[in-house]
Amino acid sequence: MKAFLIALAAAAAFQPIPAAAAKQAADLLIRHAVVIDVEGARPIPDQAVAIKGDRIVAVGGDAAVAKAWTAPRRIEAKGRYLIPGLWDMHVHFGGGPALAEENKALLPLYVAYGVTTVRDASGDLPNEVLHWRREIADGTLFGPTLLSSGPKIEGIKPVWKGTLETGSEADVDAAVDKLAGLGVDFVKITDSTLKPDLFLYAVRRVRAAGLRASGHIPMALTVGQAVDAGISSIEHLSYAYKAGVKDEAAIAADVAAGRITRAEAQARLDAGFDEATAMAAYRTLRDRQVFVTPTLNIERTLAFLDSDDHSKDPFLAYVGPGLRKTYQWRIDRAAKATPEQIEARHREYRQTAAVLPMLAKAGVTIMAGTDAGFLNSFDYPALGLHQELALYVENGLTPAQALSAATRAGPAWFGKLDRYGSVEAGKQADLVLLDRNPLEDIHATRSVDTVVLRGIAHDRAALDRLLAEARAKVARWDAGAVQ
Structure with missing residues (x-):
């Protein structure tokens, strides 16, 4: 028996010791980062993030993740702060086909400034933008993820180019069918010549087609009418201000009947804001899940052109000469303003910006969007989003609320929070x-x-390097324009 036990012990001594569990393979490992939990508004220190392909596969304490995962590339964050990629939910590409390349050259700038997704709210290059969207998705064009409305729905002979003109319900039906066929991500509806009843019909038709509708609400309608029709987002804070005007319905009716001009209507709107009315309207927006894109940066920039002409802005080096030329019409118009008109611009900006914290208090989801693009003077792509967020805080939001507007609100509007908006396993690796x-x-x-x-x-x-390449490209265009 003793000999048997000795033999057994000897055999056991030669059994291989179980190796530690093999590490899982990732492509990229970020170590020692402070992950910003945007939803919880809290920093989580000493975290590691493992990424495989375009997805996050693990997030957790640095030691635990590093023990379980390995990757050929590592980033030592050294306590830096990791956030989800930024989204700009209101940009424009345009200026005509001759400026297509200048617009396309803006795409890398967004990435250089941390903007990983943009929502194109329609300009006059809709087909080009849809083509860029496909190329970016295919990996043949470098730029942020592009989500686009394609051509906007408008009335007959509208101010804006690149539109689907509609003068009847049949026209609207055909336009919505065309947009669905193009595979647009949402639909933009504007009102330069679109009849108010067709605006409401278009919103309803878009929603019936399973798409989200966004746009400019005609002055002959109330914001509530657009909400009842099913509009999904209100672009520009001035429309949210309009919803807080006590006699908004009477003003809209007078405009519809031709009893007052748009200028007279605007004067009554400017003077008629009522906080109780506004809060009731904003709670309705919250309950109906209508988001608001403030675009404060363009509003402030244009309101204060009298005190800052932006001629020395360093970012102009990234904007092509053709696009810079489109700025001139707003510059010229601002230069003709009387002192009284300038003061009115300042006052209107402050009045409009003051409703931002009211929206937040009512629980309305605020989406960060800049209105950056052609025509909108000195409202710069990429940089403009950071300026927009600073204005949110300047006008009453917390930094956490502003950050959420640029990281979570866009995904929420598109129904993509399961993939974007946080630093979590399973989410898109846009960071x-x-x-x-x-x-x-x-x-x-x-x-x-x-x-x-x-x-x-x-x-x-x-x-x-992306920024240097952009500056060099613009410099070449500038040299060609001078010759």
Whole structure:
């Protein structure tokens, strides 16, 4: 028996010791980051994030994730702050086919500034934008994820180009069918010549087609009528202001009947705001899940052109000469303003901006959007989103609320929060590593160290190269324009 036990012990001594569980393979590992939980408005220190392909596969304490995962590329965050990619929910590409390349050249700028998704709210290059959207999705064009409305729905002979003109319900039906066939991400409806009843019909028809509707609400309608028809987002804070005017319905009726001009209607709207009316309207927006895109940056820029002509803005070096030329019409119009008109611009901006915290208090989802693009003077692509967020905080939102507007609101509007909007396993690997904490100071969103776009990391040197290439391209265009 003793001999048997000795033999058994000897055999056991030669059994292989179980190896530690093999590490799982990722493509990228970010270590020692402070993950910003945007929904919870809290920093989570010493985290690691494993990325495989274009998805996050693990997030957790640094030691635990590093023990379980390995990757050929690692980023040592050194306590920097990791946020979801930024979304600009209102941009425009346009200026005509001759400026298509200048518009296309703006796409890398968004990435360089940490903007990983943009919502094109329709300009006059709808087909080109839809083509870029496909190329970006296919990986043959570098840029942020593009979500587009395609051509907007308008009336007959509208002010805006690149539209689907409609003068009847049959026209609207055909327009919506065409947009659905193009596979647009949502539908934009504007009102330069579109009849009010057709505006409401278009909104209802778009929603019946399973698409989201956004747009400019005709002055002959109330905001409530557009909400009842099913509009999904209100673009520009001035429309939210309009919903707070006590006699909005009477003003709309007078406009519809031709009893007052638009200017007279605007004067009554400016003077008629009522906080109780506004809060009731905003609670309805919340309950109906209608989001608001303020576009404060363009409103402030245009309101104060008298005190800042932007001629020395460094970002002009990234904007092509043709696009810069489209700025001139607003510049010329502002230059003709009387002192009284200038003061009115200032006052209207302050009045409009003051409703922003009221929307937040009512629980309305605020989506960050800039209105950046052609025609909108000095409202710059990419940079403009950071300026927009700073204005949100300046006008009463917390940094956490502003950050949520640029990271979670867009995905929520598109029904994509299961894929975007947080640093979590299973989510899209669109991330921005910042030097400073945006929950303490919203200006920290500008302190971009690294951008991860669809799982590919672009460090500060790579981002600087994108900017240098953009400046060089514009310089070549400028030289050609002079010759």
